[in-house]
Amino acid sequence: MDNNANQEYASMDATAKKKFKYWQIKTIIITMIGYAVFYFVRKNFSFAIPGLTAEYGITKTSFGIIMTLITIIYGVSRFLNGILADRVNARYQMSIGLFLCALANFAFGWGADLSTLFTGQTDGPMFTNTMVFIFGAFLILNNLVQGSGFPPVARLLTHWIPQHELATKMSIWNTSHSIGAALIAILSGYIMSSLGTNLSANPEVIASIAANLKVDVNDAVKMKSVIESASHYGAWKWCFWIPAAIALIGSIGLFISLRDTPSSVGLPELHKTYKKGKESSAEFKAFVRKSVYRNRYIWILGIANFFVYVVRFAVLDWGPTFLKEARGMTLSNAGWTVAVFEIFGIIGMLVAGWVTDKYLAGKAHRTSLYCMIGVAVFMTIFLYMPSNSPQWVMIFVLAMSGFFIYGPQALIGIAAANQATNRAAATANGLTGMFGYASGLVSGVGVGFMVDSISKVNPGKAWDYVFMMMIGMALIGVFVFALMWKAKAHGYDELEN
Numbered sequence: 001m002d003n004n005a006n007q008e009y010a011s012m013d014a015t016a017k018k019k020f021k022y023w024q025i026k027t028i029i030i031t032m033i034g035y036a037v038f039y040f041v042r043k044n045f046s047f048a049i050p051g052l053t054a055e056y057g058i059t060k061t062s063f064g065i066i067m068t069l070i071t072i073i074y075g076v077s078r079f080l081n082g083i084l085a086d087r088v089n090a091r092y093q094m095s096i097g098l099f100l101c102a103l104a105n106f107a108f109g110w111g112a113d114l115s116t117l118f119t120g121q122t123d124g125p126m127f128t129n130t131m132v133f134i135f136g137a138f139l140i141l142n143n144l145v146q147g148s149g150f151p152p153v154a155r156l157l158t159h160w161i162p163q164h165e166l167a168t169k170m171s172i173w174n175t176s177h178s179i180g181a182a183l184i185a186i187l188s189g190y191i192m193s194s195l196g197t198n199l200s201a202n203p204e205v206i207a208s209i210a211a212n213l214k215v216d217v218n219d220a221v222k223m224k225s226v227i228e229s230a231s232h233y234g235a236w237k238w239c240f241w242i243p244a245a246i247a248l249i250g251s252i253g254l255f256i257s258l259r260d261t262p263s264s265v266g267l268p269e270l271h272k273t274y275k276k277g278k279e280s281s282a283e284f285k286a287f288v289r290k291s292v293y294r295n296r297y298i299w300i301l302g303i304a305n306f307f308v309y310v311v312r313f314a315v316l317d318w319g320p321t322f323l324k325e326a327r328g329m330t331l332s333n334a335g336w337t338v339a340v341f342e343i344f345g346i347i348g349m350l351v352a353g354w355v356t357d358k359y360l361a362g363k364a365h366r367t368s369l370y371c372m373i374g375v376a377v378f379m380t381i382f383l384y385m386p387s388n389s390p391q392w393v394m395i396f397v398l399a400m401s402g403f404f405i406y407g408p409q410a411l412i413g414i415a416a417a418n419q420a421t422n423r424a425a426a427t428a429n430g431l432t433g434m435f436g437y438a439s440g441l442v443s444g445v446g447v448g449f450m451v452d453s454i455s456k457v458n459p460g461k462a463w464d465y466v467f468m469m470m471i472g473m474a475l476i477g478v479f480v481f482a483l484m485w486k487a488k489a490h491g492y493d494e495l496e497n
Contacts, residue, residue, distance in 0.1 A: 023262070037098060040180060040187075047184075051236035054230075055208075058128060060451055073140050073143045090152035092255075094148060099252075102244045109241045147430075151429055154413055170414050172353070182338075192335075196235030292427050295419060295428075301412050305433070312405050315341060345403060351403075351407070371404045372474050375474040375477075382397045416429050
């Protein structure tokens with residue numbers, strides 16, 4: 001336990017403690033809301049995919065390539081923003097980043113119009129390829145600034161939360177991931193099933209969508225999906241515009257409400273602090289090299305994060321498409337199913353944080369190992385469930401996978417912050433985050449290519465192979481976490497000496 005931090009907090013008078021508690025709670029709540037809104041302008045793209053596929057015939061491989069590119073770009077952005085976050089004010093970094101993401105999402109909605117402007121066409125291969133390029137370009141720009149969301153928070157919270165409370169309270173904060181993803185799933189599902197133009201009576205539109213989805217017009221069952229897409233033609237644009245408006249308001253709220261550290265509001269710091277000039281010196285760089293780049297536990301956490309994120313993103317990015325194609329759900333119901341996955345994830349990360357502080361002395365890596373075993377078990381149950389199983393059972397089993405996967409998703413950031421201490425927490429989280437988002441090589445283009453390829457020879461089994469892959473990734477994650485079983489909970493003992 002970090003006794004120096006405990007003594008610093010205990011030495012405050014009643015007025016200072018009250019003020020500290022007020023700003024601690026306010027900081028947690030404001031950053032939770034802010035980071036949840038970042039999800040509104042990042043995870044909305046997944047719900048636009050079915051509409052874009054139906055209207056323009058863009059392949060899953062193309063979407064997979066885009067997802068892979070933006071995921072890798074986001075990982076690099078997390079790393080670079082992590083380095084930056086240990087040196088700049090979190091208030092400016094988060095608010096400006098969210099504002100730029102809002103602008104990029106407004107531009108997404110005009111993707112088809114820009115393609116028409118550049119090509120002079122409204123359909124055909126040149127139009128579609130140009131549109132894919134435009135989406136890819138804007139998504140890359142969006143994800144270059146998306147990395148300004150978590151790294152500043154990783155540093156910020158270590159200044160406001162004592163180390164012995166960090167797993168519990170940061171797990172509460174980490175529910176912002178699931179809250180954001182669940183809310184955007186519900187909102188986007190509603191948008192895709194309610195907005196747009198009803199063109200279901202237009203035979204040319206019906207024929208075009210059927211051709212893009214490769215549906216036989218004589219197949220009455222699959223034509224229901226075609227009719228649904230035609231009934232909400234162009235709804236995908238609102239999947240970008242409405243979240244962008246929310247993000248614009250959120251960026252203003254962050255700028256007005258957020259403050260950086262306890263000292264910025266006249267309170268004492270929990271840990272030893274260093275002047276900014278000294279932090280940019282060779283001494284600070286040497287500290288970062290030792291605590292982050294030469295710390296084997298940070299690298300183990302980063303590698304583990306790769307496998308955690310493969311499972312998490314495979315469900316988040318492809319969940320709506322998978323549930324519609326393999327389970328016959330409407331997009332609205334698919335949105336609610338993904339939301340339930342996220343809600344169970346919230347419960348899971350809260351339980352994981354509490355267990356870590358209460359029973360495992362802050363050793364988050366051990367909790368993460370147990371969680372990955374749970375992921376593998378429930379993914380396996382989901383894979384081998386009979387096809388005629390009640391839908392609520394299927395949703396529950398998938399949700400339990402969310403319960404377990406969000407434990408390590410939250411705890412890896414906590415473990416990295418503790419190992420590197422608050423002095424280099426953002427840099428450590430940037431590095432582990434880069435590994436996590438490199439998972440897009442598998443969860444993005446890997447899944448897209450896998451589904452397209454297997455569907456050509458065995459259409460009914462493509463998504464089963466995706467789940468087999470995710471189970472394998474979860475089991476590898478168990479092994480990686482086991483490599484740091486004997487690691488200490490944190491590195492503050494050395495820092496405070």
